[in-house]
Amino acid sequence: MLNFRFIMEHIRNHPIVSTISIFVGMGLVSEVIWKTVEYFRDKREKASRVHEVLIFNELGEICASHHLRECYPKTLEFHCQNKYCTTKNTGKIVEQFDRAVYSIDLAIYTFTSMTISEALKRALHRGVNIRIISDGEMVYSCGSQIIVLSELGIPVRVPTTTHIMHNKYCVIDGAERVEEIRQAKKRKWMRPCHSIAITGSVNWTRQGFGGNWENCVITADEKISSMLQAEFDRMWRAFAKSETK
Numbered sequence: 001m002l003n004f005r006f007i008m009e010h011i012r013n014h015p016i017v018s019t020i021s022i023f024v025g026m027g028l029v030s031e032v033i034w035k036t037v038e039y040f041r042d043k044r045e046k047a048s049r050v051h052e053v054l055i056f057n058e059l060g061e062i063c064a065s066h067h068l069r070e071c072y073p074k075t076l077e078f079h080c081q082n083k084y085c086t087t088k089n090t091g092k093i094v095e096q097f098d099r100a101v102y103s104i105d106l107a108i109y110t111f112t113s114m115t116i117s118e119a120l121k122r123a124l125h126r127g128v129n130i131r132i133i134s135d136g137e138m139v140y141s142c143g144s145q146i147i148v149l150s151e152l153g154i155p156v157r158v159p160t161t162t163h164i165m166h167n168k169y170c171v172i173d174g175a176e177r178v179e180e181i182r183q184a185k186k187r188k189w190m191r192p193c194h195s196i197a198i199t200g201s202v203n204w205t206r207q208g209f210g211g212n213w214e215n216c217v218i219t220a221d222e223k224i225s226s227m228l229q230a231e232f233d234r235m236w237r238a239f240a241k242s243e244t245k
């Protein structure tokens with residue numbers, strides 16, 4: 001105790017020692033700040049490195065009854081030994097929607113999944129700009145969530161010809177779209193975000209996720225996102241006359 005007092009007195013009274021102490025203190029504080037910044041940067045970079053292939057098949061539903069009382073995606077501690085688990089696979093798609101910061105552009109042939117619809121509603125509530133392109137007939141199919149989302153104010157466009165819009169993809173926070181939003185809002189800077197593309201054979205339906213043999217790729221590859229975003233933008237302009245709100 002005496003030694004501690006003696007040291008403190010010495011630091012206070014000795015200009016060189018007190019100056020060194022201030023520098024050491026500043027060094028420690030800046031180290032803590034730097035480590036905190038690194039932690040959040042690593043977390044964001046980890047999320048931006050996602051490259052995943054989801055496989056849907058006849059084995060996806062064998063564990064479904066075990067998940068009935070669970071509440072994924074609200075809990076991040078969801079685990080299932082079944083690598084084809086429909087609940088887990090769907091949750092991975094939902095996870096990306098829940099990370100969306102500025103935009104979700106969705107081109108989907110059939111969309112009846114309530115789980116994904118709820119994720120889009122949450123994104124809409126956060127202020128994410130959502131646009132949907134679908135097929136002229138399938139948009140009105142039984143259980144279509146596109147109609148539900150359209151009634152909430154999400155703009156929907158469909159082809160104006162008899163050819164079908166058979167795409168099943170979406171781009172989340174596409175770089176070009178985020179830049180467009182930045183310019184429209186006349187902002188100097190935007191919050192950090194990264195482009196994610198979700199694409200594959202699967203329609204976002206109960207049958208598509210739970211029994212069909214399908215695939216879905218989730219990727220942070222910027223080139224893939226950019227190319228899909230460009231086609232989305234081209235279709236969006238081409239289908240302008242069909243917009244429903």
Ligand SMILES: [Zn+2]
Pocket residue numbers: 063064067080081082085086087088
């Ligand atoms: Zn499972």
